[in-house]
Amino acid sequence: MRSSSPLVHCITNRVVANFTANVLLAAGAAPAMVDDPEDAEVLAGVAGALLVNLGTVTRAQAAGMRAAIAAVNAASPTVPWVLDPVAIGALPLRTGLAAEFARQGPAIIRGNASEIGALAGGTGGRGVDSTASPDEVAEVAENVARSLGSVVAMSGTVDLITDGTRTVRVTAGHPLLTRVTGVGCALGSVMGALAAVTDPLTAAIAATAMVCLAGETAAGDGSTDGEVGTGTFAVRFLDALTLTPADEIAQVLRRPVPSGSAA
Template sequence: MSDLLRPDSTIDLAGSAAALLGVLREAPPLTHCITNAVVTGFTANVLLALGAAPAMVDIVDEAGMFAGIASGVLINLGTPTPEQRAASLEAVAGATASGTPWVLDPVAVGALPVRTALAHRLIEQRPTAIRGNASEILAVAGLSAGGRGVDATDSTDAAADAAVALAQRTGSVVAVSGPIDLITDGFRVLRLANGHELLTRVTGGGCALGAVMAAFLGAARETEHDALTAVAAASLVYTIAAERAAASATGPGSFAVALLDALAAVGPDDIRAGARVEGGTL
């Protein structure tokens, strides 16, 4: 696909990410997460370290109300219990009614029927953004049976055309996470080469990124930055922090702690100096 992109000199993602990080820290976005039981604590700590305000409200009769007052919402399908499924639908209805941006993370969709049906139902409600690995994006686009649980069995490049088509069909920004992250609104495509493989060795390393995207979308609401920029900025800040954490880590355990410290410490100058971004229009 990269051969079909026209370079777009108007894309200054590093500058936009640095600016949005400042906005987020000055006015911490209330980030409502309905996420899986395996990663709830880590996700909340990631948001706190970055400077956002997490809220893990996944109870029916509260989720919709809370989504209406939140700055951004994450719906993560990692452990879709009956209660969480009902709360997710309620939260999306509340977010839609109030104009709250929301992110869908279709964890392990494709091979597992309950979450796959729920993912397609939620996509019909037009998420602001859809984040997943290549296999998950191919699955929600109807082009694959999915990966091996949360692990991708497809490459980012293999999912590129599906991501563009899914974005055009839904109006969502689609983010494909991998060694190279691909983010598209169906017309513009960004490729981000930051990050570290230790993110794949820590439970919640990918799921927490969906929450960071919801936080950045919330922070961007009162700015001129659009959803593509906010989602890509979230990925850039998170992956640059991961690189900094990996530099001092000796393995997955120390990396998980170092990532929280790096998210708290990363600043605008780090983003501008460390960004490795390619962008263009179709």
């Protein structure tokens, strides 16, 4: 990714647009945020990847998403794209859009267990409730991946990435990653950047490792949750994305995963 600097077209939420762009630039990719349907259609067809994030979606923005998804699917070869169904479930507009978009072939769907469960329900499968065991949660993710033909990346204490057949767990990260807005949304954009240069399963795994390791580096070696403020943490997180060598990131994937754990 760092050598080819893929262009990632992001139609994303207004809260995290700046942070997402800075994460992509730090990681070596090139962000472009274009929402207007007419312009989005042109850009999506020539980008290396597309991100569709529903975090602050409105009907106006959804029109741009539709145009961009149609363009990436019509391109030859098709352009890989990532769907991030932020906070779907109870909110009607975004829940409907997620169900509509999920059927249009995203390379990767990224969300937490609640969002992936809501997507499962919305596309005819079974959801995730709070009593679900780790194995049951993993099964929901695998079912979504198989039924939609997408890689599913489910974030949590342990991250789970699956194409429905192969399932990988990543044990990395830091609690402060949940105290800076937009880390998960930016992770989706990095998955897109990597999907521009490799297969979706590898892209989702490598992006997760990269972002989680940057979080660990940002928190510092001997620190606990309370000792680094979120302002300093966010600065160091971008620094780590800029400076961490690729071989250190790859090491994250060789860590053992606790038995019985899931997303």
